[in-house]
Amino acid sequence: MNMRVVTSVQEMQQHALSLKRAGRKIALVPTMGYLHEGHLSLVALARARADVVVLSLFVNPIQFLPGEDLASYPRDFERDRALCERAGVDFVFHPDPGEMYAAEHSVFVEETSLSNVLCGACRPGHFRGVTSVVAKLFNIILPDIAVFGQKDAQQCRIIQRMVRDLNFPVEIVVGSIVREPDGLAKSSRNKYLSPQDRQHALCLRRSLDIAEIMVREGERSVEVIRESVKAVIAAVPGAVIDYVALVDNETLAPVVLIQRPVLVALAVRIGGTRLIDNTVLG
Amino acid sequence: MNMRVVTSVQEMQQHALSLKRAGRKIALVPTMGYLHEGHLSLVALARARADVVVLSLFVNPIQFLPGEDLASYPRDFERDRALCERAGVDFVFHPDPGEMYAAEHSVFVEETSLSNVLCGACRPGHFRGVTSVVAKLFNIILPDIAVFGQKDAQQCRIIQRMVRDLNFPVEIVVGSIVREPDGLAKSSRNKYLSPQDRQHALCLRRSLDIAEIMVREGERSVEVIRESVKAVIAAVPGAVIDYVALVDNETLAPVVLIQRPVLVALAVRIGGTRLIDNTVLG
Numbered sequence: 418m419n420m421r422v423v424t425s426v427q428e429m430q431q432h433a434l435s436l437k438r439a440g441r442k443i444a445l446v447p448t449m450g451y452l453h454e455g456h457l458s459l460v461a462l463a464r465a466r467a468d469v470v471v472l473s474l475f476v477n478p479i480q481f482l483p484g485e486d487l488a489s490y491p492r493d494f495e496r497d498r499a500l501c502e503r504a505g506v507d508f509v510f511h512p513d514p515g516e517m518y519a520a521e522h523s524v525f526v527e528e529t530s531l532s533n534v535l536c537g538a539c540r541p542g543h544f545r546g547v548t549s550v551v552a553k554l555f556n557i558i559l560p561d562i563a564v565f566g567q568k569d570a571q572q573c574r575i576i577q578r579m580v581r582d583l584n585f586p587v588e589i590v591v592g593s594i595v596r597e598p599d600g601l602a603k604s605s606r607n608k609y610l611s612p613q614d615r616q617h618a619l620c621l622r623r624s625l626d627i628a629e630i631m632v633r634e635g636e637r638s639v640e641v642i643r644e645s646v647k648a649v650i651a652a653v654p655g656a657v658i659d660y661v662a663l664v665d666n667e668t669l670a671p672v673v674l675i676q677r678p679v680l681v682a683l684a685v686r687i688g689g690t691r692l693i694d695n696t697v698l699g
Numbered sequence: 700m701n702m703r704v705v706t707s708v709q710e711m712q713q714h715a716l717s718l719k720r721a722g723r724k725i726a727l728v729p730t731m732g733y734l735h736e737g738h739l740s741l742v743a744l745a746r747a748r749a750d751v752v753v754l755s756l757f758v759n760p761i762q763f764l765p766g767e768d769l770a771s772y773p774r775d776f777e778r779d780r781a782l783c784e785r786a787g788v789d790f791v792f793h794p795d796p797g798e799m800y801a802a803e804h805s806v807f808v809e810e811t812s813l814s815n816v817l818c819g820a821c822r823p824g825h826f827r828g829v830t831s832v833v834a835k836l837f838n839i840i841l842p843d844i845a846v847f848g849q850k851d852a853q854q855c856r857i858i859q860r861m862v863r864d865l866n867f868p869v870e871i872v873v874g875s876i877v878r879e880p881d882g883l884a885k886s887s888r889n890k891y892l893s894p895q896d897r898q899h900a901l902c903l904r905r906s907l908d909i910a911e912i913m914v915r916e917g918e919r920s921v922e923v924i925r926e927s928v929k930a931v932i933a934a935v936p937g938a939v940i941d942y943v944a945l946v947d948n949e950t951l952a953p954v955v956l957i958q959r960p961v962l963v964a965l966a967v968r969i970g971g972t973r974l975i976d977n978t979v980l981g
Contacts, residue, residue: 529806583838
């Protein structure tokens with residue numbers, strides 16, 4: 418099947434309904450475009466698990482706060498389209514903002530617990546934008562499976578909670594973080610980094626390495642590990658910590674000792690670019 | 700097919716997925732049980748439009764406010780089951796509250812515009828409970844069609860908005876208000892009325908009659924009509940007005956003159972029982 422680019426909600430939903438009626442298994446990979454190897458690894462997971470792969474490519478305005486990088490978020494549709502074709506995507510769903518949101522759009526999906534910490538605390542309203550657009554994509558594309566990247570760990574947990582609490586008939590698959598050879602997590606926003614910022618940005622992965630080493634050596638105190646992680650980042654000029662959090666990997670609740678899997682999640686500004694990274698300990 | 704009663708979310712969703720794969724058209728009639736002819740008229744609409752009729756019977760705790768009648772809301776499952784069987788329902792979905800809501804349920808669907816007026820102003824949080832449970836029912840039962848009653852006019856508009864804004868692949872059908880021979884709108888809560896209240900409750904329909912007559916006579920001023928409606932109700936001992944609203948039938952926005960269809964919506968307490976009724980003018 419040749420890859421199709423669909424920009425109309427109604428047309429996409431009609432395709433999805435026909436595919437479901439024909440008994441085809443649909444996998445969705447939701448993205449904001451400017452694709453990198455991280456996204457393509459999610460497409461590979463989708464490809465291996467379903468008959469039809471739909472990649473959505475939509476820079477979702479309602480998950481950006483006023484003053485954030487909505488207007489400047491990198492876009493390169495022709496490059497994305499070629500990458501999708503090569504990766505075996507069947508449908509690229511690429512609607513306009515006006516196609517997704519009516520002028521007096523007034524219905525939102527809100528997660529009220531996991532969304533209040535980490536990135537949710539720094540970016541109030543961000544996750545409401547994410548859950549709302551993902552609910553819309555689920556209803557338009559009717560996937561059996563949806564694939565998200567572990568790099569957005571909090572987003573993964575919130576989407577899993579949304580699927581559970583609203584009973585979406587969708588299985589969530591989480592793909593591992595894909596990194597550059599030197600350890601920097603792949604991100605569309607890495608494009609914003611100057612060569613010097615790019616070097617400084619390695620402190621995120623380095624600080625997570627320290628946490629992993631400490632746990633391997635027997636350290637169990639979250640407080641002790643957090644201080645070491647922060648010290649690694651603070652030693653880099655121009656690195657400003659948004660948060661360094663060690664929380665329960667499932668509930669995102671605070672923890673004191675590492676007894677069950679603990680998520681170490683970072684958000685750090687490097688020369689004005691906000692980067693996130695994470696690892697799971699224990 | 701014999702009617703089935705399903706109490707498990709997972710089992711209901713599996714039935715729905717199988718039916719969809721088999722190309723069957725599913726209609727949902729969401730109810731809180733204690734069925735009356737109003738509900739049965741919605742079942743008849745569903746029956747005429749789909750291959751499979753699912754009636755959900757769930758007194759949804761999160762749409763009741765503290766101090767409202769959640770505990771005392773009338774329930775009679777055996778009677779409801781017999782009525783459903785006679786009406787040609789295929790599945791009764793009758794889950795426990797604990798089956799629908801996990802202990803740390805944290806995801807809600809919220810309508811932020813139409814929900815702030817009329818019943819939404821009197822019952823803050825009520826419609827969030829309604830949209831959340833209906834979203835869940837849509838995902839569990841996967842209906843092609845869902846049938847709601849015009850008696851809950853604001854609920855109908857909010858659900859239609861939810862379907863539009865979240866792109867649910869569901870067609871909403873609205874059934875007319877069913878009334879007792881003397882004009883009282885059928886409601887499970889009519890059971891609360893003493894014989895005297897029952898007589899007083901006729902003022903709701905009587906006040907709507909006055910509005911219809913005034914429009915037929917040429918009156919176009921919303922203010923003039925509203926005052927007449929209020930006067931009819933105020934003349935009844937023990938009738939306490941929650942609201943008398945004349946609003947745009949689609950957007951529920953305030954109107955001054957009747958130029959497009961206007962919804963007259965009432966909420967009145969009769970001897971402590973809150974009753975609603977409505978009609979559309981123009």
